[in-house]
Each structure stands twice: as C-alpha cells, then as structure tokens.
Amino acid sequence: MFKNFTLSKDKLWSRRQLLKLGLTGAGITGGAAIWQMLNAKNSSLVRVPPMEMMAHHDAANPMQVLRDFEYGTVKRENGRTIREFELTAGTSTIQLNSAVSYNIWDLNGRIPGPTLRAKQGERVRVLFLNNAGHSHSLHFHGVHPSEMDGVRPVSNGKATIYEFDAEPYGVHLYHCHIEPVTRHIAKGLYGMFIIDPPQPRPPADEIVLIMSGYDVNDDNRNEYYAFNGLPHHFMHHPIQIYQNQLIRLYVLNIIEFDPAVTFHLHANFFDVYRSGMTMTPSEKTDVLTMGVAERHILEFAFRYPGKYMFHPHQDAVAENGCMGQFEVVAEKDSKNPRKQI
Numbered sequence: 001m002f003k004n005f006t007l008s009k010d011k012l013w014s015r016r017q018l019l020k021l022g023l024t025g026a027g028i029t030g031g032a033a034i035w036q037m038l039n040a041k042n043s044s045l046v047r048v049p050p051m052e053m054m055a056h057h058d059a060a061n062p063m064q065v066l067r068d069f070e071y072g073t074v075k076r077e078n079g080r081t082i083r084e085f086e087l088t089a090g091t092s093t094i095q096l097n098s099a100v101s102y103n104i105w106d107l108n109g110r111i112p113g114p115t116l117r118a119k120q121g122e123r124v125r126v127l128f129l130n131n132a133g134h135s136h137s138l139h140f141h142g143v144h145p146s147e148m149d150g151v152r153p154v155s156n157g158k159a160t161i162y163e164f165d166a167e168p169y170g171v172h173l174y175h176c177h178i179e180p181v182t183r184h185i186a187k188g189l190y191g192m193f194i195i196d197p198p199q200p201r202p203p204a205d206e207i208v209l210i211m212s213g214y215d216v217n218d219d220n221r222n223e224y225y226a227f228n229g230l231p232h233h234f235m236h237h238p239i240q241i242y243q244n245q246l247i248r249l250y251v252l253n254i255i256e257f258d259p260a261v262t263f264h265l266h267a268n269f270f271d272v273y274r275s276g277m278t279m280t281p282s283e284k285t286d287v288l289t290m291g292v293a294e295r296h297i298l299e300f301a302f303r304y305p306g307k308y309m310f311h312p313h314q315d316a317v318a319e320n321g322c323m324g325q326f327e328v329v330a331e332k333d334s335k336n337p338r339k340q341i
C-alpha cells in the first residue's frame with residue numbers, strides 16, 4: 001500500500017553521505033541540524049500541513065510535543081558515535097482546564113519530557129540534572145548494564161550521567177523510578193525514547209502521542225487524562241494531516257492507576273508495529289489494547305478529508321480528556337498549505 005514511499009537507493013546513499021559528513025570530527029554540536037537536513041532530504045515525499053502553535057510557553061504544550069524530536073549533540077569518541085542529551089528536572093504549574101491548575105515536575109521545562117531519538121548502535125549519553133526539589137532518577141527502557149538502569153536516587157541539586165548503547169531499535173521510554181513511582185510518573189517525569197533502525201523507515205508524517213493521567217486529589221484514581229500533557233487539547237485544536245499521506249504515530253500509554261487503555265482511531269484501520277521493533281506490521285486493527293508503558297508504531301493514511309476522532313475506547317477515559325481528532329486536509333490543497341492560524 002505504501003510502496004511509493006520507499007526510499008530509492010540514491011536517497012539512501014545521500015543519507016549515508018550526510019551522516020558521514022555530520023558525524024566525522026569530534027565535538028560537533030549540530031546533531032539536530034544534521035537530522036533536519038536528513039528530514040529535509042525526504043520532505044518532498046512527506047506533506048505536513050503547517051502547525052498551529054500556541055502562543056503561550058507553558059510546560060504543557062501538546063502541539064509542540066507532536067512533531068518535536070530531540071536528536072541531541074553528536075560527538076565522536078574513540079571511533080564511536082556518541083549522542084549526548086541534557087535533561088533537567090524542574091517544577092512547573094500547568095492549567096488542566098480553566099478551573100484546575102496542577103503542580104508538576106517537568107523535564108527541560110516541558111511535560112511530557114523531550115522525545116529523545118538515536119540510531120541503533122550509537123552510544124547514548126544522558127546528562128541528568130535534578131533541580132526539582134526532590135530525589136529523582138531516569139530509568140530508560142532498553143538493554144544496558146545494571147548501573148545504568150536509573151533506579152538510584154539523584155538528590156535535588158545533583159547530576160548524574162547515564163550512558164549505554166542504543167539498542168534494540170524500537171519505540172521506548174524513560175521515566176523517573178523513585179518511589180512512589182506512580183506519583184513520580186504521573187506528575188510528569190517521563191518521555192519517549194525512539195531508537196531508529198539501521199535502515200530508515202519509509203518517509204512519513206511522524207507524530208508523537210503520549211497518553212497520561214492526572215490524579216489531582218491523591219485518591220489513586222485519575223480525574224483527568226490527556227494526549228501530550230493537556231486534557232481535550234487536540235479536540236479543540238485538531239491535528240492537521242494530509243489526505244493519502246502516510247502517517248506514522250509513535251503512541252505511548254503512560255497512564256498510571258489504570259491497568260490498561262485502548263487506542264482507537266475513527267473511520268480507518270492502522271498497521272501495528274509492536275513496540276516499534278519490527279519493520280513489517282504484525283496486524284491491522286482500529287482498537288489496540290495498551291498496558292502501562294506499552295508503546296507502538298501505528299501507520300495509516302486517510303482516504304477522505306474531514307475530522308476523525310482518536311481516543312481510548314474506555315469512554316470515561318476519553319470523556320475526561322484523552323480525546324483528540326485529526327483534521328484530514330484534502331490532497332488538492334497540499335500544494336497550497338493553509339496559513340498558520
């Protein structure tokens with residue numbers, strides 16, 4: 001179905017050349033720029049409508065999370081590629097609705113934390129500074145030695161370094177692992193960690209959706225739920241995508257206190273790449289059950305323009321904020337993208 005999105009050999013070669021150019025020499029600080037170049041290389045194959053960006057700079061900014069990938073700083077050490085990230089835990093207050101504000105812990109001033117992205121085989125180095133007034137840690141999902149497992153507390157005002165190989169490829173996550181872990185995660189200390197496969201996936205409009213919950217009265221039940229940090233945000237601000245454009249969702253369920261939720265997409269079916277750890281889909285469905293910390297790649301394209309909801313089919317979860325919609329823009333309009341709202 002998506003064969004037309006497969007990279008040609010010359011484009012693959014160009015990617016390698018760019019990588020070689022970008023990764024040679026020690027201390028290159030433009031890792032993100034290199035990846036932007038790579039993405040630009042494929043931009044003619046991927047149509048992405050201009051995004052409506054919120055004017056405010058709150059820690060919770062779901063539209064900002066949507067297509068934002070942190071590629072870190074690339075260094076070369078002892079013949080290896082090191083991808084270095086800096087994460088600082090802090091404190092913020094976010095507005096869950098017009099009446100309810102909520103104190104959170106943020107990472108680099110945002111909730112969810114940055115979506116970190118590396119390639120399989122690279123060395124990942126995470127410089128973690130804890131300025132959040134309480135002991136925290138960062139525990140990465142992946143394969144690494146025990147001392148890099150991120151379960152030891154890092155006191156307030158202290159820093160630590162986590163370093164490990166990026167393996168295996170897939171959609172992973174990181175989160176604080178200090179007890180009570182339910183609180184430390186639900187109050188904001190989590191993010192997505194994508195390890196790209198050695199052979200790139202076909203070009204697509206890549207979108208991050210992270211489902212989370214808020215227990216604002218400490219009764220071990222969530223009163224609010226959200227995609228990318230804010231309840232109902234994508235209902236009021238639909239995610240614009242183009243008709244017949246391959247969409248690649250990176251979806252994570254990090255809702256504490258509920259054992260599992262589903263992800264349901266209206267008027268379509270999606271290919272499932274479980275944990276993002278395969279290059280071919282394992283199934284096609286429109287409702288996928290996800291336990292806490294489960295995450296997958298979901299791919300689809302919309303045939304017809306219009307608005308289509310997505311939400312967990314635990315409808316109480318959806319009605320309390322984990323609710324959004326895609327606005328599929330007609331293909332004929334893609335050469336003249338809408339002006340930013």
Ligand SMILES: [Cu+2]
Pocket residue numbers: 135136137176177178184185189
């Ligand atoms: Cu913590």
